[in-house]
Amino acid sequence: MALFTPNLSFKTATFNSSLFILPATRHQRLRLNRCSRSLKLRASVAVESPSTSATEHVGSPELLLEVKDLSAVISESKQPILKGVNLTVREGEVHAVMGKNGSGKSTFVKVLVGHPDYEITGGSVTYKGQDLLEMEPEERAVAGLFMSFQSPVEIPGVSNIDFLNMAYNSRRRKLGQPELGPIEFYGYIAPKLELVNMKVDLLNRNVNEGFSGGEKKRNEILQLAVLGADLAMLDEIDSGLDVDALCDVAKAVNGLRTSKNSVLMITHYLRLLEFITPTYIHIMENGRIVKTGDISIAKVLEKEGYKAISDA
Numbered sequence: 662m663a664l665f666t667p668n669l670s671f672k673t674a675t676f677n678s679s680l681f682i683l684p685a686t687r688h689q690r691l692r693l694n695r696c697s698r699s700l701k702l703r704a705s706v707a708v709e710s711p712s713t714s715a716t717e718h719v720g721s722p723e724l725l726l727e728v729k730d731l732s733a734v735i736s737e738s739k740q741p742i743l744k745g746v747n748l749t750v751r752e753g754e755v756h757a758v759m760g761k762n763g764s765g766k767s768t769f770v771k772v773l774v775g776h777p778d779y780e781i782t783g784g785s786v787t788y789k790g791q792d793l794l795e796m797e798p799e800e801r802a803v804a805g806l807f808m809s810f811q812s813p814v815e816i817p818g819v820s821n822i823d824f825l826n827m828a829y830n831s832r833r834r835k836l837g838q839p840e841l842g843p844i845e846f847y848g849y850i851a852p853k854l855e856l857v858n859m860k861v862d863l864l865n866r867n868v869n870e871g872f873s874g875g876e877k878k879r880n881e882i883l884q885l886a887v888l889g890a891d892l893a894m895l896d897e898i899d900s901g902l903d904v905d906a907l908c909d910v911a912k913a914v915n916g917l918r919t920s921k922n923s924v925l926m927i928t929h930y931l932r933l934l935e936f937i938t939p940t941y942i943h944i945m946e947n948g949r950i951v952k953t954g955d956i957s958i959a960k961v962l963e964k965e966g967y968k969a970i971s972d973a
């Protein structure tokens with residue numbers, strides 16, 4: 662479940678590692694290459710934006726997020742997880758965070774959205790010039806922070822379209838904009854369904870209930886498309902996706918990118934980074950970012966594992 666869920670407790674989410682399907686056959690690899698070529702073409706054309714047009718940007722990119730020496734512990738046990746994270750994100754950039762299981766990647770983004778499981782013990786986070794750590798989770802969402810969870814939660818009894826409509830209207834209310842009724846909202850959401858290549862019947866099902874892993878991930882990106890974001894934080898959106906779904910999800914994310922918004926994505930795999938080209942790749946180790954570079958880091962990682970990165 663994404664961040665823009667004012668009526669839901671974060672506690673309802675679970676964060677399990679998910680299965681990732683590698684393109685084993687020649688046919689799958691060819692399919693990926695085709696997808697990759699089409700994505701490169703699409704990335705070079707103007708795209709739909711949740712808030713700003715790509716053509717409006719002039720001058721050098723503004724600072725969007727500045728994280729300095731951020732430390733955090735688990736609220737209940739006081740166990741330290743983040744141990745001095747530093748990261749700067751400018752408008753229009755794509756940052757990928759990689760790292761071994763348990764290194765603190767998900768915790769980092771959850772802390773940024775104000776997840777109550779964690780307590781900040783040091784450092785600062787500035788978002789659009791404001792002290793992010795002073796903002797309530799809902800204020801962060803209204804200010805354009807979005808997080809898609811690694812394992813989206815199911816909400817029995819609430820249809821997907823009603824949920825999206827409610828979340829969208831809740832955001833519009835906070836922004837002082839008129840709410841959209843069901844018919845208007847359907848008109849708004851229909852092209853976004855196309856963007857994520859999602860079946861229309863998933864709108865009438867209960868949120869994520871019985872959805873396949875891939876359908877849940879598409880649904881997360883649909884939420885991003887509906888709500889818009891200045892900083893979209895995507896936690897392993899590639900996990901559990903088949904080749905076609907990965908291509909669709911990557912296309913949708915690229916389709917939502919502009920020169921004004923940014924993406925912070927967590928991934929374990931080079932494959933996603935070949936579709937959504939990162940400006941920087943960061944390696945997280947034991948609660949800190951220990952290395953930053955370009956896609957070559959991910960290539961070394963894919964070939965030789967984390968030992969090669971640590972020793973570099």
Ligand SMILES: Nc1ncnc2c1ncn2[C@@H]1O[C@H](COP(=O)(O)OP(=O)(O)OP(=O)(O)O)[C@@H](O)[C@H]1O
Nearest residue numbers: 678735742760761762763764765766767768769778
């Ligand atoms: N709410 C929590 N309660 C207990 N332990 C937690 C909690 N949140 C995080 N941790 C622990 O903190 C460490 C970092 O977890 P985190 O989910 O941030 O890792 P990650 O780098 O995202 O891992 P993965 O690649 O496996 O998803 C892990 O050891 C995890 O068990």
